[in-house]
Amino acid sequence: MTLTETKMDNKIGFFVRNQSIVVPIAAIFVAFVLGGILIFLQGVNPLVAYRAIFSEAWFDSDGLLRTFQKTTPLVLAGLAVTVGLRVGLFNIGAQGQLISAALASALAGIYITNLPPILHVIVALFCGVIVGALWAGIAGVLKAYRGVHEVISTIMLNSIAIGILDYLVSNPFQEPDQSLQRTKKIAETAVLPNIGVIPFGFILAIIICLLVSWMLNKTTAGFRFNTVGKNKFAATYAGINMKLMVVTGMLLSGGLAGLGGAIETLGITYRFEPAFNAGLGFDGITIALLARANPLATIPAAILVGTLRAGGASLQFETGIEPEIVDVLLAITLLLVSAPILAKYLFKGKAQKSANVTSGWGN
Amino acid sequence: MLDFIKDNRKPVITLGLVTVIAYVFYFLDEIKTTSVLVFGWGYAVPLVLAAMVGIIGERTGVVNIGIEGQMLMSAFASFFGSVITGNIYIGMLIGIAAGLIMGGFLAVAAVKWEMDQIIAGVVINIVAAGLTSFFYAPGKTLPQLVPVVSIPILSDIPLIGPVFFRNGIFALATLFIVLAVNFAIFKTRWGLRSRSVGEYPSAADAAGINVTRVRMMNVTLAGALAGCAGAFLALEAAGTFARGLTAGRGFLALAIMIFGAWNPLGALAAALFFGISTAIASQLQADEVINIPQQFVNLLPFVMTLIVLSVAVGRVRPPAAAGQPYTKEG
Amino acid sequence: SSGSSDTAADTAAALDDSNCAAAESFCVGLVTDIGKVDDKSFNQSAHEGAMAAAAEVGGFYKYIETTDTKDYAANMGQFTDKSYDVIVTVGFLMAEATVTAAKANPNTKFIGVDQFQAEEVANLTGLIFPEDQAGYGAGYLAGLMTKTNKIGSVLGLEIAPVQLFAKGFEAGAKAANPKVAVTTVYHPPADNGFGDPVWGAAEAKKQLAQGADIIFGAGGGTGNGALAEIAKAEGAGTAVFCIGVDTDQWFTVPEAQPCLITSAVKGLTEGTTGLVKKAFDGSIAGGNFVGSAGISDYHDFASVVPMDVQDKVAGVVAGLKDGSIKTGVTL
Amino acid sequence: MTDYLIEAKNLSKKFPGVLANDNVSLTLEKGEILALLGENGAGKSTLVKMIYGLYGSDGGELFIKGQKVEFHSPAEAIAKGIGMVHQHFQLVPVMTVAENIVLGAEKTKGIKFDLVAAEKEVTELSIKYGLEVDAKARIEDLPVGMQQRVEILKMLYRKADILIMDEPTAVLTPQETDELLKVMQGFAEKGVGVIFITHKLREVLAIADRVVVLRNGKVVGTTRPKDTDQEGLATMMVGRSVVLDVKKDLANPKNNVLQVKNLNVRDDRRLPAVKDLTLEVRAGEIVGIAGVEGNGQRELVQAITGLRKIDSGTVVINNEDVTKLSPHKIHELGVAHVPEDREKDGLVAAYSIADNSVLNRFDEKEFSKAGVRQIGAIRALATKLVEKFDVRTPSIDTSAGSLSGGNKQKLVIARELIWGPKLLIAAQPTRGVDVGSIEFIHNQIVAARDAGSAVLLVSAELDEVLGLADRVAVMYAGRIVAILNQKDAERNKVGRLMAGGDVN
Ligand SMILES: Nc1ncnc2c1ncn2[C@@H]1O[C@H](COP(=O)(O)OP(=O)(O)OP(=O)(O)O)[C@@H](O)[C@H]1O
Numbered sequence A: 001m002t003l004t005e006t007k008m009d010n011k012i013g014f015f016v017r018n019q020s021i022v023v024p025i026a027a028i029f030v031a032f033v034l035g036g037i038l039i040f041l042q043g044v045n046p047l048v049a050y051r052a053i054f055s056e057a058w059f060d061s062d063g064l065l066r067t068f069q070k071t072t073p074l075v076l077a078g079l080a081v082t083v084g085l086r087v088g089l090f091n092i093g094a095q096g097q098l099i100s101a102a103l104a105s106a107l108a109g110i111y112i113t114n115l116p117p118i119l120h121v122i123v124a125l126f127c128g129v130i131v132g133a134l135w136a137g138i139a140g141v142l143k144a145y146r147g148v149h150e151v152i153s154t155i156m157l158n159s160i161a162i163g164i165l166d167y168l169v170s171n172p173f174q175e176p177d178q179s180l181q182r183t184k185k186i187a188e189t190a191v192l193p194n195i196g197v198i199p200f201g202f203i204l205a206i207i208i209c210l211l212v213s214w215m216l217n218k219t220t221a222g223f224r225f226n227t228v229g230k231n232k233f234a235a236t237y238a239g240i241n242m243k244l245m246v247v248t249g250m251l252l253s254g255g256l257a258g259l260g261g262a263i264e265t266l267g268i269t270y271r272f273e274p275a276f277n278a279g280l281g282f283d284g285i286t287i288a289l290l291a292r293a294n295p296l297a298t299i300p301a302a303i304l305v306g307t308l309r310a311g312g313a314s315l316q317f318e319t320g321i322e323p324e325i326v327d328v329l330l331a332i333t334l335l336l337v338s339a340p341i342l343a344k345y346l347f348k349g350k351a352q353k354s355a356n357v358t359s360g361w362g363n
Numbered sequence B: 001m002l003d004f005i006k007d008n009r010k011p012v013i014t015l016g017l018v019t020v021i022a023y024v025f026y027f028l029d030e031i032k033t034t035s036v037l038v039f040g041w042g043y044a045v046p047l048v049l050a051a052m053v054g055i056i057g058e059r060t061g062v063v064n065i066g067i068e069g070q071m072l073m074s075a076f077a078s079f080f081g082s083v084i085t086g087n088i089y090i091g092m093l094i095g096i097a098a099g100l101i102m103g104g105f106l107a108v109a110a111v112k113w114e115m116d117q118i119i120a121g122v123v124i125n126i127v128a129a130g131l132t133s134f135f136y137a138p139g140k141t142l143p144q145l146v147p148v149v150s151i152p153i154l155s156d157i158p159l160i161g162p163v164f165f166r167n168g169i170f171a172l173a174t175l176f177i178v179l180a181v182n183f184a185i186f187k188t189r190w191g192l193r194s195r196s197v198g199e200y201p202s203a204a205d206a207a208g209i210n211v212t213r214v215r216m217m218n219v220t221l222a223g224a225l226a227g228c229a230g231a232f233l234a235l236e237a238a239g240t241f242a243r244g245l246t247a248g249r250g251f252l253a254l255a256i257m258i259f260g261a262w263n264p265l266g267a268l269a270a271a272l273f274f275g276i277s278t279a280i281a282s283q284l285q286a287d288e289v290i291n292i293p294q295q296f297v298n299l300l301p302f303v304m305t306l307i308v309l310s311v312a313v314g315r316v317r318p319p320a321a322a323g324q325p326y327t328k329e330g
Numbered sequence C: 001s002s003g004s005s006d007t008a009a010d011t012a013a014a015l016d017d018s019n020c021a022a023a024e025s026f027c028v029g030l031v032t033d034i035g036k037v038d039d040k041s042f043n044q045s046a047h048e049g050a051m052a053a054a055a056e057v058g059g060f061y062k063y064i065e066t067t068d069t070k071d072y073a074a075n076m077g078q079f080t081d082k083s084y085d086v087i088v089t090v091g092f093l094m095a096e097a098t099v100t101a102a103k104a105n106p107n108t109k110f111i112g113v114d115q116f117q118a119e120e121v122a123n124l125t126g127l128i129f130p131e132d133q134a135g136y137g138a139g140y141l142a143g144l145m146t147k148t149n150k151i152g153s154v155l156g157l158e159i160a161p162v163q164l165f166a167k168g169f170e171a172g173a174k175a176a177n178p179k180v181a182v183t184t185v186y187h188p189p190a191d192n193g194f195g196d197p198v199w200g201a202a203e204a205k206k207q208l209a210q211g212a213d214i215i216f217g218a219g220g221g222t223g224n225g226a227l228a229e230i231a232k233a234e235g236a237g238t239a240v241f242c243i244g245v246d247t248d249q250w251f252t253v254p255e256a257q258p259c260l261i262t263s264a265v266k267g268l269t270e271g272t273t274g275l276v277k278k279a280f281d282g283s284i285a286g287g288n289f290v291g292s293a294g295i296s297d298y299h300d301f302a303s304v305v306p307m308d309v310q311d312k313v314a315g316v317v318a319g320l321k322d323g324s325i326k327t328g329v330t331l
Numbered sequence D: 001m002t003d004y005l006i007e008a009k010n011l012s013k014k015f016p017g018v019l020a021n022d023n024v025s026l027t028l029e030k031g032e033i034l035a036l037l038g039e040n041g042a043g044k045s046t047l048v049k050m051i052y053g054l055y056g057s058d059g060g061e062l063f064i065k066g067q068k069v070e071f072h073s074p075a076e077a078i079a080k081g082i083g084m085v086h087q088h089f090q091l092v093p094v095m096t097v098a099e100n101i102v103l104g105a106e107k108t109k110g111i112k113f114d115l116v117a118a119e120k121e122v123t124e125l126s127i128k129y130g131l132e133v134d135a136k137a138r139i140e141d142l143p144v145g146m147q148q149r150v151e152i153l154k155m156l157y158r159k160a161d162i163l164i165m166d167e168p169t170a171v172l173t174p175q176e177t178d179e180l181l182k183v184m185q186g187f188a189e190k191g192v193g194v195i196f197i198t199h200k201l202r203e204v205l206a207i208a209d210r211v212v213v214l215r216n217g218k219v220v221g222t223t224r225p226k227d228t229d230q231e232g233l234a235t236m237m238v239g240r241s242v243v244l245d246v247k248k249d250l251a252n253p254k255n256n257v258l259q260v261k262n263l264n265v266r267d268d269r270r271l272p273a274v275k276d277l278t279l280e281v282r283a284g285e286i287v288g289i290a291g292v293e294g295n296g297q298r299e300l301v302q303a304i305t306g307l308r309k310i311d312s313g314t315v316v317i318n319n320e321d322v323t324k325l326s327p328h329k330i331h332e333l334g335v336a337h338v339p340e341d342r343e344k345d346g347l348v349a350a351y352s353i354a355d356n357s358v359l360n361r362f363d364e365k366e367f368s369k370a371g372v373r374q375i376g377a378i379r380a381l382a383t384k385l386v387e388k389f390d391v392r393t394p395s396i397d398t399s400a401g402s403l404s405g406g407n408k409q410k411l412v413i414a415r416e417l418i419w420g421p422k423l424l425i426a427a428q429p430t431r432g433v434d435v436g437s438i439e440f441i442h443n444q445i446v447a448a449r450d451a452g453s454a455v456l457l458v459s460a461e462l463d464e465v466l467g468l469a470d471r472v473a474v475m476y477a478g479r480i481v482a483i484l485n486q487k488d489a490e491r492n493k494v495g496r497l498m499a500g501g502d503v504n
């Protein structure tokens, strides 16, 4: 073997060793190519279409702010689902938790009036987190003590949350003299500011993300979560209290979703309106899976989704392509990140087999 | 018959109880009871069919969270298939074929590629929502109506007759599909093998059963039932297609499947329970007999489900290998 | 449909809105409420109205469909950035965002469909409709036509415009026929409250079975599902009837034709067309513009609805318009 | 050459980082019982899995009855008359005996699977071969010995004439083992060829016609029982001589560490499993529980370690009542537990060896400071465990799931012994472990005793109990029917007691 060959090998080796990074990037690329074909079939130059998305989402200061704003709750919803997956729980209820929390923090922002600015924000965020956690906690308690499967309970709790919130904003907490179902605006003191184009909530989300990642990978608490998720029998053997873990897992998951809802309210919408948070919890599932239940990876995954969503409108304005194309792009990316086809094609025999992200119906 | 009851004690008792209660109401108010049950069964039909998809998949070891997308694609295909060909029957077949294709996709991704099954399902859901929305063309109507068929004799039974035996094709077929799936899973060779693959694939493999093939086949064929559910929604229930027509029914079906303990008859009972409580909620709203906001009345099916599950049923055990790809080393 | 290719602003033309700022060009933009321009309902009507107006005056037209309620401002921004002359925003959910945008862009004319203006902004016109009057007229007709003295309504989510329609419908029916019983059922709160034809159809079927012979379907796709179901029912068009909402659904929901005696309409399309044209000739004023509301043509049912009933209903609609009849509906 | 049932030529199999089989050649004749011996991880299971079509090979040729074959699945091997009993039973727990036996070769009646006929056939078959089972019983309700029978009946049902048995005796009682060996000999007399993997040299000498020994994936020798003895076999396997009898001094028991009083516990089916049981274990002594599996040993261990709810009675450890305490609290009192099912309870397959080596100690001060895991300390411990207990692995970062069965066991034992527990509860500590490692593990258990630990040993291996225990408690039907000192515990007497018989 000559020296150059060894060098080549090392270079390839670099890619082979970093498959977990190379594959997603390649996946996004292929997804954009396939999506480009769809766009082309509509009679539009794909490059023009993609330029429309990215120039709006990244190279326009309002657009960039919106990209960050959209990314923020997605990071947290993705984290919520991730934490659940790590404990072997499939939390389909991030949506319900997020919207309950959004209302809770709005109410705290409106009806608590005598607090100084920073404290008020903290209290309002806290209210959201608590309500999100408790709403998920119901599913946790039902699972731990009554054996009710979290997939059923969180689906039911989503619908129940929608009903209750609908009532609350059309009756007791509806903005006076308003036919819209929504609350009043929160007090100035409860507003989460933007720092230039970066919303403060985004920074908060990133910090939380780092903390969760650290917690899961470096702490004893994280070891407990992971062990329960990977083998509940061994976890019991290891002296871990399963019931407690199921409940705290759900509480934490719901709290994270709740924080997403609270930041959304205090940093973007400034009030609660049922339509505001539509679909965020379900996007959280996509993001957690795209990130393969790795907390740090939820950040790029959420940025991808946030970018596509922020740029979607500009896409229609510039080219007439319907914004739904964005979902098709996401689906293809998710498929290629998760299916072994791309890795096999790129790395042949050296393709790493990625472990399952979910454990079916949890355990 | 006795064996049948013995094998399926819980669902049979539940269904029996529901029947008795229904007849009590029937004697109090014939019209209301019948119409509420018609609503309830109509609501239950797609849930039952979709739950069958989930059950067949999971009994074979493959979690199918993509039922929602499979139904949506099928609904889309059956509607536009009918519109384009001008014939609803061809449309139905196109819908079922679309279901098969979607089932086949899940089979390839989750079984052949050994992809994470939940992810494969989520991909189906996103793709289906995206594509059916992207390619939706408004302003089309069905070329003809799905005829209502009455099964002789059976349809003359009071209450049960008009509810179950006077319906469109798919709604009629659903009862028989449930019985057939129940029979197939528990009484046939195919069922025995499928269950062994879902419970303990390496044992099935060691017994000479081709795990991959059984899973591929079942997941694909189950897609046809998702096709029926989609076609039912578009052609029979709504008579049209709309974006997001399935409206979360695929997820609800998963809940129904678990509620019914992965048992076809159990799922039937669970879906009827859910459908009827939804119907009762709407009836309470219409009658205004109790003076609480409709938002709360409409929580009835969800709250009832949680209560029933936490009080009565308790922990049920999924097929042991559901969700786990079967990997053969070497 | 894909994008705007079936509209006046097809793709080729869309590439050329670069000189909207110029005085000789007249550019109209439309932003939908969360929803699409083919929703067979208010987005579609406003879209058609704006498009027609732009075509009539030789202007340029383009739209954006909102996918996230938080994007209203950004979507309007797409148009203001290009100096569009008129921006139509559809739906009362957008009211506040529209006011903000109008204040920030005083040289652009804004038309807010379904948006009541509490305070006057010079370059913003709210196009509003007395939905309760439309519902009242339809209810009056139903009250006179029912044989069973039972009528019903299958509704979308319980929000203001739907409530106005529904309450107007009930009031009108009771006014025409004190013995009538009106069943009112809203879709349970859910993301798809206006897009659940399956539920709408099931509810309609149930109400029919319980003796209702005229049903008012009001709530986007959910209501349309009800209409289509009634059209399939035994006696559709002879013993049982349905009533549509918003636009003349004879055209937008053709599968309902077998039972559709009329629709409780608000003049969304004409209203939008009219206001856009006013904006073109400069005669538009800020504040509120009350569009027309009433009931649509009977179409094939002109021969089914007795003449005296037609006359009475016409009288009521006229009375509502001139204010001599009040619906008495409050929210 | 057509006389061979199996002829393997230079079979090889690679796993990431391991050459599990390296040019292995082997033959099997009609009517022959061929024993495969080798240390844990030597490649025995891998070899037979290739023959049975579970693994593909990376080189070499395989001939079955003179025909060259290349199997892609067990179905093809089954079609050639090969049957295999896996050490991890390949039975579907929720199905019945009859269903499991006919699975894959079912008869049908119309479109129905004919369960009645299957049950009848299975009953007949089991009577014919003297392997009685209840055809209608569910597998998960059966004791392991019964499950083993079902596995064998499965092969008989398929009329296999090549039988592969991977450690079939590891979970059997001595009586059951003897029965099985007889059954195997019966097969051989009928012309069936048998490949028999075991770690128990006694069994090899008793019935094998020929012995092939593997080491590090290579065949290192072939011999015949008449040409060798236990020592000789052990030396061939391990490469050194092995002391097969436990050497230990007399016990010097001190204070009571474990006191179980009038204990009542139920099993998973809510039936009484431990009945009014009383037992004491002192520091510095080994109490062995002898008994046929399924007589409540598992429930007893789980009750003591806090894994199972106690109906009534008390468990006291070091003067502290632990009856209602959690497994965690009990562990903190100085109790180590080697669980019976290492794969399910004792290890997290997806975790590295390092993480597994603190599986139940992760929150101890040494490994966790202020809630943060001390990776350095954890890795140091793992390295120590691997070295001291000779766990064969490429590195401590390897996942525990990819260790060979015996090495998994060694890892668990190492973890439980290393910290000097006050009370060691060891269930089946040497199941599936090679002779060299058994020697080592036994010595470690004795060393723990000598260092002052109280040891409760539960083993289905009567020789192990008799060899290690200072006192032998015989358990039958949930009760302790006798407690004997080591010197009084002679094999036959204990055997009779285990079977529910009288002392006399
Ligand atoms: N599927 C696999 N993936 C990776 N390595 C494996 C796999 N199966 C076996 N090995 C490795 O191959 C080697 C041989 O394993 P094998 O199971 O054949 O050993 P064995 O002789 O059966 O040992 P034991 O007596 O412990 O059962 C071991 O080093 C083992 O770790």
Ligand SMILES: Nc1ncnc2c1ncn2[C@@H]1O[C@H](COP(=O)(O)OP(=O)(O)OP(=O)(O)O)[C@@H](O)[C@H]1O
Residues within 6 Å of the ligand: D045, D087, D088, D166, D167, D401, D402, D403, D404, D405, D406, D432
């Ligand atoms: N997913 C896996 N990845 C890597 N190695 C595995 C995996 N599953 C099993 N193995 C290894 O494959 C080998 C064979 O597995 P099997 O379960 O048949 O064990 P065995 O050797 O027959 O039984 P025992 O090890 O108890 O003697 C073992 O070494 C096991 O550790």
Ligand SMILES: [Mg+2]
Residues within 6 Å of the ligand: D044, D045, D046, D166, D404, D405
């Ligand atoms: Mg082995």
Ligand SMILES: [Mg+2]
Residues within 6 Å of the ligand: D045, D087, D167, D405, D406, D432
């Ligand atoms: Mg082994």
